[in-house]
Amino acid sequence: MALTPPENPHWWREPLHRMEIGWITIAFLWGLFMFGVMVYWHINGEQNLSNEAYRVNPDVYGEKVEAFAEKYTVRTEGKTEIPVVKPPPGSDIYMLGRLWEWWPILELQKDQTYRLHLSSMDWQHGFSLQPTNINLQVHPKYEMVVTLKPTKSGEFGVVCNEFCGIGHHTMLGKIYVVDK
Amino acid sequence: MIAKEKFRVCPDTGFKVFDTTEKLIKINAVVAVVFLAVGGLFGLLVALTRWPAVHLLPADLFYLVLTAHGADVLLFWIVFFEVAVLYFAGSVLLNVRLAAPRWAWAAFILMLVGAVMANVAVLQGESSVMFTSYVPMRVAPHFYLGLILFAVGALVAMFVFFGTLVIAKEEKTYEGSVPLVTFGAIVAAIIAVYTIASGAIILIPTLLWSLDLVADIDSVMYKLVWWGMGHSSQQINMATQVSIWYCIAAMVLGAKPLSEKVSRGAFLLYIVFLQLASAHHLLVEPGISSEWKVFNTSYALYLAVLGSMIHGMSIPGAVECAQRRRGFNEGMFGWLRKAPWGNPAFSGMALSVVLFGILGGITGVVLGAEQLNIIMHNTLYVPGHFHGTVVAGTTLAFMAITYLVVPLIFRREIIWPKVAQWQPYLFGLGVTGISLFMMGAGTLGVSRRHWDMAFTDAPLNFDVPPAAFLMMGLNGISAVIASIGGIMFILVIVGTILFGKKRGEDACRTNPVILPGGGATVMAAGSEGTLKLPGTIALVSVFFAAFVLYYFVNWKYLSEVWPLS
Known part of the structure; x- marks a missing residue:
């Protein structure tokens, strides 16, 4: 439980739930995508601030x-x-x-x-x-x-x-x- | 000598509660609530002034009150409460006495003196510079000094917490790894250390500058370092509030994190990446390169956002799992319908998770995208966003846990349980309105920190769209609703502490506020053994769809703006 030490002392070896792996993958890829959008907009977007x-x-x-x-x-x-x-x-x-x-x-x-x-x-x-x-x-x-x-x-x-x-x-x- | 430290065993939870810990938790929590009341009142005055039909205060008082509102609720309420949470997560959960209680008292006194001093400086009227006090605007030296004293006090409190962890480890008061809630509190405290360091690095020279001992402070550099404190301190809130979510889910439902590894990993992402967020405040500043902005504003590839999205799944996942184990297995959302919605600790937590994610989280990512910031910077969209994070998220979470702290630590039964029951909903509704209507007005271009959107006294004239006036009226009404929710909270809590019935030894059976045995776990197996969680998958999918949709809508808005390069 969240208020007591993990029951399994080797908690870091527990396998992940499929849902967790799925969501982490989606969230990570979405982050990469959003990062990419800012870079893309610098190349192809029309609203960017100069560095001047x-x-x-x-x-x-x-x-x-x-x-x-x-x-x-x-x-x-x-x-x-x-x-x-x-x-x-x-x-x-x-x-x-x-x-x-x-x-x-x-x-x-x-x-x-x-x-x-x-x-x-x-x-x-x-x-x-x-x-x-x-x-x-x-x-x-x-x-x-x-x-x-x-x-x-x-x-x-x-x-x-x-x-x-x-x-x-x-x-x-x-x-x-x-x-x- | 160690054995002499007095403690009681909590009849509800079985945790040891040491006398000094208990006193310090109480005093920090009480002072926090006082600042919430004062700062909340200032907030109401701000909203009533920005309500065009009411326009309550004159300009000078408006800016004064707005400065005080920021300092009192964003800093003093939250940090005092966080110190109480840290002492709980360190001393109570690890069954150990608090390290260096004298230092803990010194920390408290420093924080209190600092907070009062800053308030005096603001109320004297010479420091109405907004909470951010951007140079080269100058204010009374004791405004900066108050903030510095407060920060030093908070730093001392962090070290008391770290010391407590060391003692617990030395004396083996727990087995294996620290509990998840303590882990989250450690993350909060680590972030706090470098946050406070940033504050010291910028506020000390600024104090000297206000005394004419330093010639010049660069205005961009000031913002960079100031927000190293200002934004990172919101990440302390994040870590603390997420810990509280886990804590409430555990206490009320016996929920166990789906996976310790995932939840702890998500916390670690905060430590490593959150401090980059100072960049969020520098996206339309001169003299900073786009490369720097893009990398930092995204917390290096959105890795801190990833952390929050993980918690956003694992909290409802843990709740669904616990509910299904307890037999609420009907359909996709039977577990949710049968959740204890009448328990203000649970409902406050649930609203905090949802509102934080949607109102605060999604809008924060949008606001923090480098180019999108152009159409939002310093408009009311910004306070709209952070009232979603700090008020609907953090404050509501802190209110929710208070409904457990008062019976368990103060040992009093909540008076007026009906009022308590409705309070999170009313407050949540009000804050939702505040957040949405400010964001709406911001999208229409209305400026934040501005006394008169009609520009009556300006030499030129400019007409803000009528819809924006409507939004600000609705914002005012929402603020009144939130204030009623806030007053209900203060009345119930203060009333309970002063006049509540003493909570007896057997109250855990007759009037349980948490699962018997301190929310003893209802699940034994590791995550692979957990049930299918279709409800959580559905909720997370809805959240993600909203996120993606809203993200693209804003790029569409941006693409219609005058080309800039």
């Missing part, structure tokens, strides 16, 4: 994003006049997270690819693109680069989903996707 990331000083990153925004701003929006930035397809695009905003707003073209750079100026933030539901962790001092291709046009929210202090729930950004 750089160490970066937040101030330097901030300057890069400012320069990027200045170059491609098409209009401003909201009470705080956040620039809406429309970079050319295929280019490097930048967004930063800080207490408590995602900056700037991006305007992208449908079915075009962009290299999105993300980093934080202060604490950790969570880049949560909704409603498409892409979630990435954004760290200070790390510049992450992800190539993405919007496949739907419309207005997308960038929610912060990593707790970042008392204004966390007001931290919201935006990405517009327009047809060509």
Whole structure:
């Protein structure tokens, strides 16, 4: 019994029940399969994160994003006049997270690819693109680069989903996707 | 001197219960239940605030209460209770006195001081950083110090347990190998040692950093090592709760593991592979390679998941086997229908196994698949998953065994047996709702740890799908149901300890809570001699089908997301 020492002192020599052998085999193979799926998806799947990331000083990153925004701003929006930035397809695009905003707003073209750079100026933030539901962790001092291709046009929210202090729930950004 | 150690022989089980062991089990269990009550109340406040129609607390209090909820129930309730379980599995089951009782008391005091200190730090309002306290967010130094003291205390308790094993071996208080439940407890304690080591490695420099003695803590490295504690500590829960499943099945039904070899082997897989799970929290972080993520997140080819799937078969298998031996042989599920569903220890255990496997286990594997994490990370799906593991699994299992601990160790008869009888069902129902509705809202993109899904005060606006608001309302209702279940538990247990009738010497005959003779085995032969177990095969097949189906559904979801590379 489970509360007393095994009656058979040589319990490790007891043969296994057929059901046990069957289930262990199935569970083991299923594990191998699930492992294989992740590898397979890296080869043939379309949703994978790149391994591209750089160490970066937040101030330097901030300057890069400012320069990027200045170059491609098409209009401003909201009470705080956040620039809406429309970079050319295929280019490097930048967004930063800080207490408590995602900056700037991006305007992208449908079915075009962009290299999105993300980093934080202060604490950790969570880049949560909704409603498409892409979630990435954004760290200070790390510049992450992800190539993405919007496949739907419309207005997308960038929610912060990593707790970042008392204004966390007001931290919201935006990405517009327009047809060509 | 050794002979002078006082003990009594339990009239129900025949085990020796030493005085010091008994006191320490009682005090650790009582404090655990107090933290459950406090932390559970915080949890209710969290759920009522996230219920959009109620939106109870202001933002600052919400984040404060959420931090306290995490620390109190995920850490303090569970670890205090685990210490009680370890002392039981070491000292009582091996019929030996507890090693170094003074150290055991010191461990208890350190843990209590640490837990209270961390709570004070949070309630003072300067440490509302969530239980994970990710750098570079800074909090009051005594928050970290409280956690460190608590961890050191827990470590001391682990060594008291190991010492007890050594004494039992030296004095030959048992024959052959340790019982399976003790084996599981040893696994839990070994995992606890490196878990607590991870905690110390990261929390000590972070404490120094909060005092400006260390210049910088890398935020990715912090998460890697912090989750070496945070996730591995869930594996302590796993090992403990699986031991409790075996323990309850043995006590209530006389169930014997189908095969000692298989069950112990499955436990060993935990020791070797579980600590890789820190990777589950780093799947969408910058600066970590995909190869590292894929290998670690799968616990090296899902070998720890294999361990859990094995227990998932061997627990119902043992129950079916015991029931059939006792004559409940009718059809495929006659044994299940005739199981003691009115006994809260059994029903709590059964619900814990099923809910843990389906709500917690399957979703955990899905959440932990590298690419699938992209569509779930930090959404409410995550707490949905771990309320399935830690609340429906661990907490329900701990509640279930409490219904045996109180009569056997506290020697009191449960007051209000009817309330006790319904409690696991109500709590299980509530937690199931919490888990499912949070996962539903998470799938719709709602963020965890977030005060306002309507973004009322944000400079921009964003509309969350209306279905998500409905989910959060249902989550709130479920939390109320679970809280009623929790309150019933606290009332019955505290009421029994304070006012319950003393359990007499002959109560094992007049009012048995376990099989006479301590659940003396109803099966003699080894596994090859066991009966056919069609019911277990059917249950496991249903589980596996659900697993496979759900796994593929999520890859389908992922394939519809914007291409990323």
